[in-house]
């Protein structure tokens with residue numbers, strides 16, 4: 001479903017991803033500024049590689065506020081790209097003015113638990129991204145320590161491809177590869193030090209870095225349910241796929257007879273019923289309130 005992006009007076013639309021949109025503020029001369037961007041999180045939700053027709057009210061606000069909370073808590077580890085939250089009223093709470101950086105061409109993924117593509121790779125090679133793992137691990141196993149499992153930045157509509165660490169070195173050099181590897185792992189470690197005590201396991205996460213001169217700067221979003229697998233800690237049970245903290249209601253309904261949808265058909269999923277939308281909204285709000293200890297205000 002191709003949507004016309006929101007028109008924001010004073011901003012030029014730059015790019016739309018599945019669930020977020022990028023704008024450039026216009027300078028006094030009316031031309032897009034080259035030093036800043038406006039990152040807007042929509043209420044769009046994706047499932048099974050489709051952007052669903054039904055928005056989840058406040059999802060973009062919750063995830064933006066969660067990201068801002070994490071940027072603050074990670075500031076001792078790594079500087080971030082946030083310039084201001086003084087944004088147009090039309091996107092209040094769901095947009096951030098950021099410093100435009102020279103983005104590194106790597107999806108920096110760290111995994112603290114084994115599942116998804118990493119599990120598949122482990123099952124066929126005993127390793128993930130060239131990192132040998134202990135025998136006997138199963139779906140949902142906690143890894144001895146988080147591992148760096150980078151991917152390429154795939155073109156729109158395609159899947160990111162896992163790349164070996166040597167590929168990152170080839171792309172950005174040995175020094176920078178080691179810096180982003182260590183930062184990505186430490187960000188996930190810090191995330192789980194905070195989240196697990198509050199009932200949320202961060203199984204893995206994807207972060208993006210940009211350069212400010214020689215400094216590595218944390219960009220994009222950080223440790224949100226869109227960039228990370230959120231699992232309810234009290235239901236963690238290795239040996240089968242874990243329930244998703246935020247996506248399970250949608251997945252369960254879409255794969256139930258009630259939806260009339262066949263995942264294998266390749267057809268777009270149907271619109272979600274109101275109760276599934278509200279339950280999903282409530283899970284995003286719950287995750288925010290558990291992590292931050294603050295009451296969510298739309």
Ligand SMILES: CCOC(=O)Cn1cc(-c2ncnc(N)c2C#N)cn1
Pocket residue numbers: 015016017018020021022037039081098099100101102103210219220221
């Ligand atoms: C539609 C959403 O797409 C993205 O956020 C991915 N992306 C990020 C940038 C970026 N570019 C320069 N400086 C930055 N600070 C950022 C950031 N964040 C470009 N695409």
